[in-house]
Amino acid sequence: MxxxxxxxxxxxxxxxxxxxxxxxxxxxxxxxxxxxxxxxxxxxxxxTGSLRHRHARALFRQGVLDGLIGEGTTVVEATGGNAAVAQAWHAQRLGLPYIVVMPGERGEQRARPVEALGGECRFVTPPLAIYDAAREIEGHFLDQFGRAAxxxxxxxxxxxxxxxxxxxxxxxxxxxxxxxxxxxxxxxxxxxxxxxxxxxxxxxxxxxxxxxxxxxxxxxxxxxxxxxxxxxxxxxxxxxxxxxxxxxxxxxxxxxxxxxxxxxxxxxxxxxxxxxxxxxxxxxxxxxxxxxxxxxxxxxxxxxxxxxxxxxxxxxxxxxxxxxxxxxxxxxxxx
The missing domain is CATH 3.40.50.1100 (Rossmann fold)
Structure with missing residues (x-):
């Protein structure tokens, strides 16, 4: 709360x-x-340099309005690239822990920008397993593919x-x-x-x-x-x-x-x-x-x-x- x-x-x-x-x-x-x-x-x-910035802000805003994101809430997503960077940026500004589950093996090019913003990256194979892996993490799953914002x-x-x-x-x-x-x-x-x-x-x-x-x-x-x-x-x-x-x-x-x-x-x-x-x-x-x-x-x-x-x-x-x-x-x- x-x-x-x-x-x-x-x-x-x-x-x-x-x-x-x-x-x-x-x-x-x-x-x-x-x-x-x-x-x-x-x-x-x-x-954060991309269209994903706008969508990330909307997801966080909707989560706050719905009472799903509050002080100290761990925010979780299953994605990669620009979406993860945009979400990590918003989480940092709100002082919230952020964990992103990315597909495949760890890649520094993908992980570094997120980790520089204080986020945590977890890599999962096969790629489609990222959604189930994200849902298993305690926190609020942003679910950018399934949640309207x-x-x-x-x-x-x-x-x-x-x-x-x-x-x-x-x-x-x-x-x-x-x-x-x-x-x-x-x-x-x-x-x-x-x-x-x-x-x-x-x-x-x-x-x-x-x-x-x-x-x-x-x-x-x-x-x-x-x-x-x-x-x-x-x-x-x-x-x-x-x-x-x-x-x-x-x-x-x-x-x-x-x-x-x-x-x-x-x-x-x-x-x-x-x-x-x-x-x-x-x-x-x-x-x-x-x-x-x-x-x-x-x-x-x-x-x-x-x-x-x-x-x-x-x-x-x-x-x-x-x-x-x-x-x-x-x-x-x-x-």
Whole structure:
């Protein structure tokens, strides 16, 4: 239960800590198509450098409001990468113990950022065993894949611009669901597109209207794509799911770096490629309007993966054909 210090309840102080920060910026990415505007919503400007920061804050906030997180509560999650870093950051600010169960063998690249924030990393094999392992730890299981938590992205975005399309990748499914619900409740007249990499279950699951669809194969694009359709994904709140080749994700990530200077990851490249598909369809139909694509993260560590020629060659990812198409559509000068 929440405690009190100096007459001020812990949960009230926690909610103050978990208040929304400054809005993340919009970047204009010029396209060679009159009447069509493409904007990038740069979530890498968050304190922990990714879109996961916003979702982590929402999960903690919901836990406090529901009375599941109080003073001294150990917070537990089963995940890896940016989500774990974002959650560890919020736990540190609240003074709470944080334990994350990650799949596979221990990797310093994954563990170090979490441990630097005071979190504890536990590694489990096989990978799908992380959920059961997390539930066995005494504390509050955040359960980012199974627990709904509305974050403030849509309200912030629509306070900045009135887009016709918003494009995001799908990991937990929470971002597309949050956007879709907000848009429909307010009649905003915008559509939501989900960019889905190879091996992921979201595109076939959405196309076949099969909510329990599974491919059983992991995504090669960090942060998005899942071997199964997660409970947080709401196909009824999504207007289009765009399948994206992994090599196209690599090409688009590199193009974004070339134009903006941001060393984005593959998930941002996936979302940009899906935006390209939408822009070209708009042009073919004679439509005009604004498309917003989310930049999920930008970090120098991506220089050793998506931006590295040898890394891509080892995985037989040839971005060349997709790079040519990107340069035909987008200007090489950022506005």
């Amino acid at each position: 929440p405690g009190t210090v100096g007459g001020v309840s812990w949960n009230l102080r926690a909610l103050d800590v978990l208040a929304a920060g400054e809005p993340t910026p919009l970047i204009d990415l010029p396209v060679r198509m009159p009447g069509i505007r493409l904007l990038l919503k740069d979530e890498s400007a968050q304190p 509305e974050h403030d992205l849509a309200e912030e975005l629509f306070g900045q611009v009135r887009p016709d399309w918003v494009v995001t990748g799908a990991g937990t499914g929470a971002t597309s669901a949050t956007l879709g619900r907000w848009i429909r409740e307010r009649g905003a007249g915008c559509r939501v597109a989900v960019a889905d990499p190879e091996n992921s279950a979201y595109f076939p699951g959405w196309t076949l209207d099969t909510p329990d669809y599974a491919t059983g194969m992991p995504s090669r694009i960090e942060g998005i794509g899942r071997p199964r359709v997660e409970p947080g994904f709401r196909p009824d709140l999504v207007d289009r799911v765009v399948p994206v080749p992994d090599a196209a994700s690599v090409a688009a990530a590199r193009h974004l770096r070339e134009v903006t200077g941001l060393v984005v990851g593959g998930s941002s490249g996936t979302a940009l490629w899906a935006a390209l598909e939408l822009v070209e369809r708009m042009r073919a139909k004679g439509e005009t309007g604004t498309v917003v694509s989310l930049i999920g993260d930008a970090a120098d560590r991506h220089l050793a993966t998506y931006h590295d020629v040898g890394w891509a060659a080892e995985r037989r990812l040839d971005p060349t054909p997709f790079t040519d198409r990107l340069r035909r559509v987008f200007s090489t000068v950022s506005g």
